[in-house]
Amino acid sequence: MKLLITVSDQVWGGKHTYMYALISELRSLGHDVVIAAESNSAFSARVRQAGFVVKEVSSFSLSDNDQIGQLSGCVEGCDAVVMSGRRDFAAMEEIIPASVVSVLIRHSAFPLDDDVHTRRRIASLDLLIVTSEEQRFNQFEFLERAHPVPKICVLRSGLREPFFEALQLVDRHQARKELGIQDEKPLLLCVARLSWEKQIDSLFRSFAHVVSVRADARLVLVGSGPEEPGLRKLADDLGVANQIEFLGHRDDVTTYLKAADIFVFTSGVAETGPLALKEAMAAGLPVVADAVGGISEFITHEHNGIFVSSEKERTGQILRVLEDSDLASFLAQEALKTARREFRFEGRVREFSRLLERCLLAKQSDGSLLRELAWDGVRVRKEDFGGYLFAPRTSHLMEIRGEIFDVVADSVRVNDPTILSPVCNRTELLVSIHDMGALVRPGSETPDYFGL
Incomplete structure (x- = not known):
């Protein structure tokens, strides 16, 4: 399939990490x-550095006619348009023809505008992707009353195999040495954009109380953003400037993850599924996190992480984990098990690919997508009424009647789905x-439909 993926915003954030992983897997x-x-x-x-074809626009502005024309040209020949942000979703509204699959992926904790026009635009999508069940309920509950109801699916953030492999190559002792941290000194890590909603100021106040008990504690902060000047001043005012290191944005955080003793996550908004938190769990770190948004969908309190709801509680739980090595080890082991079992992104993208294919099959009348597909070891059995189609990998059995079964059987026999073209007007059958x-x-293996 030819896919146009639109991604707005200048500064790199969690959405961009998610979308980069998604497009990389779709290309594979x-x-x-x-x-x-x-x-x-x-x-x-x-x-562009990764070799993708990139069409640059100024700002996804609705008032720029030249830009709208440029975006229209990008859509030509595409099978699907996948939008990922508030502004690109608004800009593409009038551009996507009915024959093209329209998809919106929402990662943000901040809801779209709650007005009639926006609701109609969302309801007109072929597919809406959210990244947590909490987000589905709190941001898009109104879709249950929409007509027609768009297909809405949860596609959680996850980690690709290269990340797991990179973690294995990092030596903890060497990583701490590079940061100037002695092995016995406690090191806290936070990876986040330095913006107001991440509440790094709250973390600093908690950390100052930690230092009053553990004077040798250090905090490494990986990330950049508009709040950095104010946070530097706050660290100085709290008397912990020498114990906090600002490292700025880093594409590769594996070194810092392996060097740390605890990962701390703070936020004042309903986070949908922060990737930084999942990366920390994959590194086998005990995590102390604010209990917000969809985080409870993958962290269980006192099992594979610790939830807190105040600065005082955060301070106490950090000190508790630092002082109780058995607890720290248990949390770390369970976090790692969760990451290895639940955070693999490749399978989720395969299912997303199948959702795109399904949407396109429902729209197409020429069956051109069939050229990209293959039969997955299926079996056919002829009967008086027509026959059966059986998919061994999923154990699904379908009854097909009349001459249509003969077309399907011929297609299976020579492993050529394009033979189904004469029945492509029966989109429900193909779907x-x-x-x-x-x-x-x-x-491609048949994916688990419940593994998103």
Whole structure:
């Protein structure tokens, strides 16, 4: 499939990490991926360096007719447009033709405008992707009353195999040595954008109380943002400036994760599924996190992490983990088990790819997508009424009647889905065959429908 992926904003954030992983995996599945991103943005530079085709726009502005025309040109020939931000969603509204699959991925803790126009735009999508169940309920509950109701799915953030491999290559002792941290000194780590909603000021106040008990504690802060000057002043006012190190944005955080003793996550908004927290768990770190948003969907208090709801509680729990090595070890081991079991991103992208295929099959009348698919080891059995189609990998069985079964059987016999073209006007049949796991991308395993 030819996919246009639109990504707004100049500064790199969690959304961009998510989208970069998504487009990388989509390309590995054989999709033709084109990126529309803001000129001179961090995302544009990163994806261009990775070899993607990038169409740059000034700012996804609705008032720029030249830009709208440029975006219209990007859509030509595409099978699907995947939008990822508030501004690119607004800009693409009038551009995407009915024949093209329209998808919106929402990562943000901040809801879209709650007005009739926005609700209609969302309801008109072919597919809406959210990144947590909490986000689905709190931001899009109104869709239950929409008509027609768009398909809405949860596609949680996750980690790709190269990240797990990179962690294995980092030596903890060497990582601490590079940071100037002696092995017995406690090191706290926070990876976050330095913006108001992350409440790093609250973390600093908690850390100051930690230092009053453990004077040898250090805090490393990885990230950049508009709050940095104020945070530096606050650290000085609290008397902990010498114990806090500002490292700025880092593309690779594995060294800092392996060097740390505790990962601390703070936020004042309903986070949907912060990737930094999942990376810390994958590194086998005990985590102390604010109990907000969808975080409880992958962290269980006192099992694979610690939840807190105030500065005082955060201070107490950090000191508790530092002083109780058995607790720290238990939390770390359970966090690592959770990460290895639940955070793999590749399978989630395969399912997203199948959702795109499903949407396109429902729209197409020429069956052109069938050229990209293959039968997944299916079996056919002829009966008087027609016959059965069986997908062994999913154990799904479909009854197909009349001459249509003969077309399907011929297609299976020579492993050529394009033979189904004469029945492409029966989109419900093709979608059903796809849903049962009978048709897949060549070389792709049938994914677990409940593994998103």
